[in-house]
Amino acid sequence: MNEGRDPFIPGASSPIARLVEAFHRLPGIGPKSAQRLAYHILRSPEAEAQELADALIEVKRSIVFCAQCQNLTSRTPCEICTDSSRDRHSICVVEEPLDVLAIERTGGWSGLYHVLHGVISPSDGVGPEDLKIGELLARLRDLETEVTEIIVATNPNLEGEATAMYLSRLLRPLGIKVTRLARGLPAGADLEYADDVTLGRALEFRQEVL
Amino acid sequence: MPSRIPRVIRTNAIVLRHRRLGEADRIVTLLTPLRGKIDVIAKGVLRSKSRMGGHLEPLTLVEVVLAHGRSMDVVTQAQTIDAFPAAHEDLDRLSAAMYLLELADRITVEHAEAEGLHDLLHAALVRLARGDGQQVVQRTFELALLDATGFRPELTDCLRCSNPVPAEEAWWAPVEGGVLCASCARAYTDAQPIDATALRVLRAFQSQTYEEAGRIRLTDELAARMESAMHALMRSVVERDLKSAQFVSAARRARVAGEAREDAGADNAASESDTLDDLAE
Numbered sequence A: 001m002n003e004g005r006d007p008f009i010p011g012a013s014s015p016i017a018r019l020v021e022a023f024h025r026l027p028g029i030g031p032k033s034a035q036r037l038a039y040h041i042l043r044s045p046e047a048e049a050q051e052l053a054d055a056l057i058e059v060k061r062s063i064v065f066c067a068q069c070q071n072l073t074s075r076t077p078c079e080i081c082t083d084s085s086r087d088r089h090s091i092c093v094v095e096e097p098l099d100v101l102a103i104e105r106t107g108g109w110s111g112l113y114h115v116l117h118g119v120i121s122p123s124d125g126v127g128p129e130d131l132k133i134g135e136l137l138a139r140l141r142d143l144e145t146e147v148t149e150i151i152v153a154t155n156p157n158l159e160g161e162a163t164a165m166y167l168s169r170l171l172r173p174l175g176i177k178v179t180r181l182a183r184g185l186p187a188g189a190d191l192e193y194a195d196d197v198t199l200g201r202a203l204e205f206r207q208e209v210l
Numbered sequence B: 001m002p003s004r005i006p007r008v009i010r011t012n013a014i015v016l017r018h019r020r021l022g023e024a025d026r027i028v029t030l031l032t033p034l035r036g037k038i039d040v041i042a043k044g045v046l047r048s049k050s051r052m053g054g055h056l057e058p059l060t061l062v063e064v065v066l067a068h069g070r071s072m073d074v075v076t077q078a079q080t081i082d083a084f085p086a087a088h089e090d091l092d093r094l095s096a097a098m099y100l101l102e103l104a105d106r107i108t109v110e111h112a113e114a115e116g117l118h119d120l121l122h123a124a125l126v127r128l129a130r131g132d133g134q135q136v137v138q139r140t141f142e143l144a145l146l147d148a149t150g151f152r153p154e155l156t157d158c159l160r161c162s163n164p165v166p167a168e169e170a171w172w173a174p175v176e177g178g179v180l181c182a183s184c185a186r187a188y189t190d191a192q193p194i195d196a197t198a199l200r201v202l203r204a205f206q207s208q209t210y211e212e213a214g215r216i217r218l219t220d221e222l223a224a225r226m227e228s229a230m231h232a233l234m235r236s237v238v239e240r241d242l243k244s245a246q247f248v249s250a251a252r253r254a255r256v257a258g259e260a261r262e263d264a265g266a267d268n269a270a271s272e273s274d275t276l277d278d279l280a281e
């Protein structure tokens, strides 16, 4: 083994090294996968690379945060927030936009959403001030709000729990009932991976946060 | 000397944190009694069918079986010994537990011998979970941790002139690691006056047994002053911001604001919404 020295990377500042580095920064991409992706791009026709580059720029320019729920959307307020058939008395608070998709898929939720874009996780350097909590409070303080219940659908782990309890501490004095997904989701699991039936049941049998 | 490393070991460990590795795996950081802090790979734990995942969450004392791997050991079995359920019942306790975990993590270097650190952390988590005062648990853990790592703070004599410093005239110098007398303090930009009672209690925590320390009664206000002094000290020892320390304080502020609101009733809603704004920022 020739560890620490990569024969495929001639110099740290070469274009290929920069591409490898850029892929390596993506979630779930290790150094080996980053190299594979970079060499795939290198071998593919220029038009394909251009298409990828355009798609990257377009998504950055056309996708915005919904002013109400903070979900990613191409227009604000988003489709869910403006859908008059949805129940406006309850908001389901989730960590990530993907969790909105997972819960929508269950068909068991007709209320609104709020996306925190993360979870309180000191070991990753994330505190309450780094999340969309201020935006949630602003929504609830709006005089026209009809919201009476918040369901915190953070993942069933330490960070998710701490986030739910912290929100409960902030919101209970406002007279809002704060509930949490029922147990049944395995501890440490990710909502993203939960099957629709389990997630639907967890929503249905939610419990009040102390 | 790879041949001398046993292929499989069984050990107790406290899970400090984990991070995602690829689609379904995790790198889990463990604090073990004999090998100190180690990173290990837990495969497939992000899948909901994984049986191991729930046992490898932070704030869990586990028994693990580790198979020797090339770069990192791999967890082949994990069984919870204590998940400290009572620490999860209240946000003050839970945030304090997160702080203890982050401190233990930040102060140790990977694989460096951290003799006694596992036991210190375990004892502190047990005390927190059984409902001991959060202040005494956190402050005595900090002081013991500093002792164990060679950073014992000087709380009685001036760090510069070595004369005994009366609590009423003491200045707090987090970067230097303890107290300065008023005249020496002028030479240090980070030094600030420290509340005399807060310092006296910290001195007692440093010199007395845990049981004696636990008998000292603390108000919320005094607790906040001790906490702010010790957080500043810990920050300078680990040379970085401790997000969990800020979270401990934020959680307490939210509780105090909530209690104040309940006392004040609903007629003062506007000014208290401002308080909530401050908290979220």
Ligand SMILES: [Zn+2]
Residues within 6 Å of the ligand: A066, A067, A068, A069, A070, A071, A077, A078, A079, A080, A081
């Ligand atoms: Zn929206």
